[in-house]
Amino acid sequence: MKTRIVVTREPNEVVVEEHDLRPGDNEVLVKTYLASICGTDKNYSEGKMPREVQVERVDGNNEAHHAYPLKMGHEAAGTVVEVGKNVTDFKVGDKVMSFGWYNTMADYFVAPVVHNGYGVVKVPEGMSMEAASLGEPTACAIYAGMQSGVELGDVVVVVGVGFAGQVIAQVVKKMGAAKVICVDVVDGKLNLARKMGADIVLNPNRDDVVARVLEETNNQGADVVIEVAGNDTAIQLCSDILKHGGIMGLYSWVLEPAQLYINRWHNDGFDIRTLALMHRIKIDRPWWIEKTMQNVANGMVQIDPLISHVFDLADAAKAFDVACNDPDACKVMLKP
Numbered sequence: 352m353k354t355r356i357v358v359t360r361e362p363n364e365v366v367v368e369e370h371d372l373r374p375g376d377n378e379v380l381v382k383t384y385l386a387s388i389c390g391t392d393k394n395y396s397e398g399k400m401p402r403e404v405q406v407e408r409v410d411g412n413n414e415a416h417h418a419y420p421l422k423m424g425h426e427a428a429g430t431v432v433e434v435g436k437n438v439t440d441f442k443v444g445d446k447v448m449s450f451g452w453y454n455t456m457a458d459y460f461v462a463p464v465v466h467n468g469y470g471v472v473k474v475p476e477g478m479s480m481e482a483a484s485l486g487e488p489t490a491c492a493i494y495a496g497m498q499s500g501v502e503l504g505d506v507v508v509v510v511g512v513g514f515a516g517q518v519i520a521q522v523v524k525k526m527g528a529a530k531v532i533c534v535d536v537v538d539g540k541l542n543l544a545r546k547m548g549a550d551i552v553l554n555p556n557r558d559d560v561v562a563r564v565l566e567e568t569n570n571q572g573a574d575v576v577i578e579v580a581g582n583d584t585a586i587q588l589c590s591d592i593l594k595h596g597g598i599m600g601l602y603s604w605v606l607e608p609a610q611l612y613i614n615r616w617h618n619d620g621f622d623i624r625t626l627a628l629m630h631r632i633k634i635d636r637p638w639w640i641e642k643t644m645q646n647v648a649n650g651m652v653q654i655d656p657l658i659s660h661v662f663d664l665a666d667a668a669k670a671f672d673v674a675c676n677d678p679d680a681c682k683v684m685l686k687p
């Protein structure tokens with residue numbers, strides 16, 4: 352099958368190439384509905400790739416994704432158009448979403464059927480193909496909210512409301528948080544968070560976030576803070592607004608060195624936890640994927656309004672430019 356695919360030839364050079372694809376014996380060939388640009392894709396397209404990153408080799412056929420030129424994309428949904436000869440639980444016409452790095456920014460992509468949570472997973476009944484195309488980041492963010500330790504009546508602060516922060520804010524509200532406070536330096540993202548149900552939105556460029564959180568919590572600090580911004584300023588803010596014995600959830604993949612004053616982590620007995628589904632619990636991952644996706648299919652979490660831009664696949668370079676540089680971009684999608 353001939354397909355166009357998006358490739359980062361070298362850092363900051365995103366191009367569309369034509370390649371031939373055919374599924375291996377344990378793989379399916381999928382016609383892409385929409386593919387999404389993830390924070391990881393942005394980092395890789397700009398050359399920020401941690402050295403230790405290696406692809407998980409499912410059957411030996413996958414290409415390593417730690418070198419340029421780099422075929423892009425891991426978030427997408429589509430329709431199965433061909434199955435390998437050993438594949439029994441998927442058939443032509445099945446709607447699937449991708450959980451793994453399979454060069455999904457393409458007209459067609461090849462992926463194994465699910466293996467420890469990597470591969471393709473069937474789209475649950477009732478979910479839009481738009482939401483399904485964001486299955487992987489959605490599962491990660493819902494997981495983070497569900498594992499954040501939020502309890503009924505809590506005040507929760509989400510620092511950073513890009514796509515993941517928007518999803519996490521919805522989840523903790525549904526889990527019983529009395530007050531969800533969203534923090535971001537981009538007003539467009541704060542407006543979206545408010546529309547999606549946040550109780551209070553704060554912009555550190557304008558608001559004294561520490562003072563406001565103390566005001567809202569009877570000077571105790573937030574019960575739970577979740578860091579979703581990916582920089583040391585945000586992590587520091589989380590440390591400064593958390594109550595004694597509170598929970599700090601770390602969601603972001605931070606690639607820059609961080610300088611922090613963490614006296615309170617020890618002195619106030621913080622419960623610090625990382626909240627990364629795809630990098631943490633390999634055995635439990637398929638179960639979590641199903642559980643989190645069901646919450647989208649049944650309408651508990653809204654995903655479609657978080658798509659801010661859709662570009663034609665041919666305009667991938669422009670799409671990456673917007674995703675990397677436009678502060679109002681939430682989820683930027685590519686349409687083959």
Ligand SMILES: [Zn+2]
Pocket residue numbers: 389390391425426487488
């Ligand atoms: Zn992703």
